[in-house]
Amino acid sequence: MWQTEIEWQHVGVEERRFSATDLHELAALSVEEEDEALRAVYAFLAEWFSPASTVEVQTSGSTGVPKRMRVEKARMMRSAVRTCEFLGLRPGDTALLCMDLKYIGAKMMVVRALVAGLHLWVRRPSGHPLADVEGRVDFLSVVPMQLYHTLEQADERERLSRVRCVIVGGGAVDEALERRLEYLPCRVYSTYGMTETLSHVALRPLNGPEASVGYRPFEGVSLSLSARGTLVIHAPELCSSDLETNDVVRLHADGTFTIVGRADNVVNSGGVKIQIEEEERRLKELIDVPFALTSVPDRRLGEALVLLVIRDFPMDDVGLFDAMKALLPRYHVPRYILRVAAVPVAGNGKIDRKACRELALEAGAVC
Incomplete structure (x- = not known):
């Protein structure tokens, strides 16, 4: 048919x-x-x-x-x-x-x-x-x-x-x-x-x-994990060769898989590896407006986590820091909060990670 x-x-x-x-x-x-x-x-x-x-x-x-x-x-x-x-x-x-x-x-x-x-x-x-x-x-x-x-x-x-x-x-x-x-x-x-x-x-x-x-x-379509823990897709009818993705996933015994986040969205802050998407999922319990996490270079930590949140989010920065400390593991709390007019997104609606990082870097006086 x-x-x-x-x-x-x-x-x-x-x-x-x-x-x-x-x-x-x-x-x-x-x-x-x-x-x-x-x-x-x-x-x-x-x-x-x-x-x-x-x-x-x-x-x-x-x-x-x-x-x-x-x-x-x-x-x-x-x-x-x-x-x-x-x-x-x-x-x-x-x-x-x-x-x-x-x-x-x-x-x-x-x-x-x-x-x-x-x-x-x-x-x-x-x-x-x-x-x-x-x-x-x-x-x-x-x-x-x-x-x-x-x-x-x-x-x-x-x-x-x-x-x-x-x-x-x-x-x-x-x-x-x-x-x-x-x-x-x-x-x-x-x-x-x-x-x-x-x-x-x-x-x-x-x-x-x-x-x-x-x-x-x-x-x-068959799946496996790379040495990095990222998903490898074998779909010969669609791709001419195996495709190693940047997605960190968990494979389950029933043949399904769950997504943890992207390998290039891991922030190493003071030796603690933080998967940005996991932290964003946790923060959605607290923040009900557009937001995103990114990072900037930090002399002491190597990388410091930055929260981008739209300016009209009603909670002030002190209150937001206190709430995040109560919600997140100790070393997973963003070091900086950056208020923005809008969280950058790509044409298909995804968070534009590159633009988020550039925004944080441009605000270097704050971060």
Whole structure:
């Protein structure tokens, strides 16, 4: 039932349908279309239906400089089939595309529509993707920020509850957000993957009877640990060679895994190794506004932990230090607090770790 021959694929986009025979029209629309989101879709479809065997994608840049790379269309289709099979998507189902098409997650939404015969509704990337969607949506892919804002609005939350399945990628779903999903009737999954794996290779149910703290890899994907304790992915249909990630994980006997954090987000402060993501999860009990942890060089400690928190967080610094001392292990308490107008995020909603560190370094008079 899956259409993996590009010359036979077709896809509905808003009120129109396109196939390989519309290549020249798509090329024109990719320039002439006034709606920016639709223009990006037409440009990608023109690239997809072209004779080239690869398409260009961009990494998120959440931990460094964004990179451009070319990936094989055939591998993208194999990834799309796995997701569509798992979620039970069928021809005629509708999918909402509401993410930036620079990134693999959004491109894969279009590829899934092509492979499974889905109909695409398209919205400009924003914090409220369901704000003006009145028709049926069977499949939705969002980043955590979009999910959070959707749940804040009663009408958008009601529309979300009618979606059959939702996947959330581009960042971690925190416990508070996860609790708000518990009673939604739609199926919601957190995804694990990256540009190099052509979107996700594992899913974690966030609600319903199958809700789990562990990610389960798709069939054909095997996992191991590197000498550094980071995840190694073996997925020959998606990656030409084994991929060693920077994610520190725990592998479990039932085949699932949990994420501890990124190896490059370990701060060595006075000989104590601190995993930034673990500390951020703990601090979410205390701080209910955007914040992030980073580090700066320190003569005595080597590295000093810095808390970036938005300026209008009501607790003063003294009170915040006292609360963190009561919550965190002794040597895990941030040494400095830096109030910022906004916590830097990359285009896909992830915390921009590089920009956070640069902010802290620029505030050297404070730190």
